[in-house]
Amino acid sequence: EDPLVNGVACGVKTSLYNIDSGDWEKYFEPFYLSGYDGEHFIEYFSMDYLRNEEKIKKIKLLLDNTPPKVYVHIDEPQYVGNHTYVSDETIFSMKGNDGHGSGLALMEYRIDMSSWMEYQMPFDISEEGLHNLEYRGWDNVKNVSPQWSHSVAVDLTPPVSKIIPGDPHYVFGDYDSILVAPETPITIDAHDSLSSNVRSGVEMLYYRINQGAWAMVYDSTVVFSLFGEEGRYIVDYRAEDHVENIEQTNSQIFILNAIPPVARIISPEDSTLVNGIISIIGTAWHKYFGWYKVEYGKGFEPNQWIVIKPETTTPVTEDLLTEWNTQGIPDGVYTIRLVVSDLLNRISEDRVVVAIGKPEFVFEIPGFSKPEGVEVDEFTNIYVANTLERELKKHDSFGNLLDSIEVGQKPNDVAIDVAGNIYMTVYGDTVYKYGAEGNLLHKFIGFKDPKGITVDPSQNIYVTDTKNNRIVKLNPKGQILLEITDAELHHPEGMALDDSRNIYTCNRTKSSVRVYSAEGDLLLAFGEYGTGPGQFDSPMAVDVDRNGSIYVCDRNNNRIQVFDGWGNPLMQFGTEGSAPGEFNCPEGICLDEHGNIYVADRNNDRIQKFSIPFFGVGATIGMTSFADGVKLEIFEAVNVPNPFNPLRGNTRIRVVLSKDADIAILIYTLTGKLVHKEEFFAVAGINEIVWDGRNDLGELVNNGVYNLVVKAKSGSEQARRFNKIAVVK
Structure with missing residues (x-):
């Protein structure tokens, strides 16, 4: 405008301006300041129609064309993947700045296209799901930032x-x-x-x-x-x-649970001859028991198994596992296998090798007059109580007569001690003791029809005092050390001892067998009157082999019955008659160290000798094989169980030989260090030793695999077999 001065003003003709000292331009209308952000200077003045010019004026302006920058900060918890994952506890906060511009005026945000909200304080997103977070900022000159967005996934569900x-x-x-x-x-x-x-x-x-x-x-x-x-x-x-x-x-x-199941066949034992229906006794147990089954197969290492008892879910502890009917199965060697599983399907097994068959007739010694007792010494000389002839006869192992002793009374039974002294019971009240040459050494009196007699290694004498219904143990001088009487002991006949000096006798009138401890306590009684397996009609004599099998003369049934140590039938042989292998009221029985059986066949006036059958090379069952011309071989060298834990029990090392031999069992580490050695004489057939997992210093060996080496020597022949033993503690 042109100010009025002294009442005079001709009016503004024009106004001029320049920007940043640029060219002067006439001002016609409002204009925009453009260019770079920052300081700009505008100079301007006006003139009237008389060309009066005002003094140039200058103004400084700050140009702000740049919108502010806005940021969203996402606190923990958050996780960046294909989205930004947060929870309803995650805090969102916004920050912004306008640099050197006019300054941040406000910030706004919205979620999922909702209305814009001015940001005033941190916020969260509480609804689970996918969300789109948009945000922007304004400066003081209304520059607005672009709309930024964030894909946010709110996760409220735990895995x-x-x-x-x-x-x-x-x-x-x-x-x-x-x-x-x-x-x-x-x-x-x-x-x-x-x-x-x-x-x-x-x-x-x-x-x-x-x-x-x-x-x-x-x-x-x-x-x-x-x-x-x-x-x-x-x-x-x-x-x-x-x-x-x-x-x-x-x-x-x-x-x-780290313990494998227990599988243990107790009876029959290895190297047992069986026939008929036998009881398989053992243990199939685990704290978490699954099942067990019993099978058999032909030979030492069967390639096919036949089920005796299918899988059964009831555990057994030292009791009947099953019965096995061997009737109709060809004679020969068989392996019985017990397989036990726990609930974890961990398998344990035990095996025993038996033979199906009957003892084989070897020879007879005829010419006696109602023989009632028989015994064999360490040289397999045969002593016979020749009852009606009132004498004792001694024969060599081939049956040839060597000597006889006139007794003067009817002898019932005979026994031999370690010194070769001869003991006889006779009808009446006396027990006689003779020297090895037949000279009378002593008479023990005070009995009433003593029948069975035996002698222990200490020369203590055991007598069944039949009509006094008692068993008496005497020291060598005849003093009573032990007297056994009980209400069920009635007319005992027959007498035998096992290695533990347990006492075996036949309870004739009760048709049973009774077993007492060395102290006289009753351990076992079995049998009843009858003709079936395990039944008796006048049992008269008894003997025990080194496996604990019990041999009984079943007089009036004209047979020999064999039982395991629990009184379960294992086999029987014999029938009424006079042919080889037949009997007529047998009354005496004994076994030699090789397992041969001698029977006093009373009413056939003879002694019969039987041997354990030989089922081919390497398959002898029993004590010894006398097969000539048999090559020395080791058919089997294994341990059961394998692997085994010496902290839980032992392992049994089984060696099967074709003939008698000296054996060395050696256990080495895989690097060749000897940890254990055992040497012994082994017989043809099955031999077993027990290893407790300790070295020769008595220390438990470490976990691992060990080499088992078995060496056999017989004369100039040698054989060797290898296997592995695993120790897992």
Whole structure:
């Protein structure tokens, strides 16, 4: 405008300006200041129509064409994947600046295209699912920033984990508890399922055992095993996702068991001759028992097994496993196998080798007059109580007469001590003792029809005082050391001792056999009147082999019955008649150290000798094979159980030979260091020793695999066999 001065003003003709000292331009209308952000200077003046010019004026302006910058900060928990994953506890905050501009005026945000909201304080997003967060800022000159956006996934659902036992394992109930072994892998596996189309994924697993410290694993899977004492373990576990959603703690009960099942055949023992229906006695047991089965196969190493008893889920401890009917099975060597499984399907087995058949007739010694007793000395000389002739006869091992002793009374039974002295019971009240040359040494009186007699290695004398219904033990001088009487002991006849000096007798009128301890306590009684297996009609004599098998003269049934140490029938042989192998009221029996059987066949006036059958090279069952021309071979060198834990029990090393031989069993480490050695004389057939897992210094050997070397020598022949023994403690 042109100010009025002294009442005079001609008016503004024009106004001029320049920007940043540029060219002067006439001002016609408002204009925009453009260019770079920052300081700019505008000079301007006006003139009137008389060309009066005002003084040039200058103004400084700050140009701000740049919008502010705005940032969103996302606190923890968050996880960046294909989206930014957060929880409802994640805090969003905004910051911004306008640099050197006019200054930040306000910030705005909106979620999922909702109305814009001015940012005033940090916020969260509480609804689970995928969300689009948009935000912007304004400066003081109304410059607005671009609309930035963030894809946000709100995850409010924790992952889910489960525990998966590997093999072996067994689940009780509805996963109430799980039985496992130390080698069982236990897997905890977690997954994060979609919820509202969102999952941030598993970040870590936690687990602990029996309230111990938590173990953290940055993975969705962890595998571990339980070690330590057997028993109950509680495993707690849970999973966490990437935005700290943690599932509730889960718990699973485990039962740790490291002991394999027990498989043990007690009867029949290895190297037993059997026939008929036999009882297989043993143990099939485990704390967590599964099943057992019993099978048999032909030979020492069967390639085919035939079921005797199918899988059975009832455990057995030192009792009847099953009965085996061998009738109709060809004579020969067979292996019986007991297989036991626990609930973890861990298998243990035990085997015994037996033979099906009957003792073979060898020869007879005829010419006696109602012989009632027979005994054999260490040289296999045969002593016979020739009853009606009132004499004792001595024959060599081939049956040739060597000597006779006139007794003057009817002898009942005969026994030989370690010095070769001869003991006889006679009808009446007397027991006679003769020297090895037949000279009378002593008379022991005070009996009433003594029948059975035997002598222990200390020369103590055991007599069945039949009509006094008692058993008497005398010292060598005739003093009574032990007297056995009980209400069921009635007319005892026959007398035998085992290696533990347990006492065996026949309870004739009660049709039974009774076994007493060395102290006189009743251990076993079995039998009843009848003609079937295990039944008797006037049992008269008894003997015991080194395996504990009991041989009984079943007089009026004209047979010999053989039983295991529990009184279960193993075999029988004989029938009424006079042919070889037939009997007419047998009353005496004994066995020699080779397992040969001698029977006083009373009413056939003879002694019969039987041997254990020979079923081919290397398949002798019994004590000794006298087969000539047999090549020395080791048919088997194995240990059972294998592997074995010496902390739990021993292993039995079984060696099967074709003939008698000197044996060396050597156990080496894999590097060749000898840890154990045993040497002994072994017989043809099956031989066993027990190894307790200790070296020759008495120390337990370490876990591992060991070389088993078996060497055999017979004369100039030698044989060797190798195998492996595994020790696992």
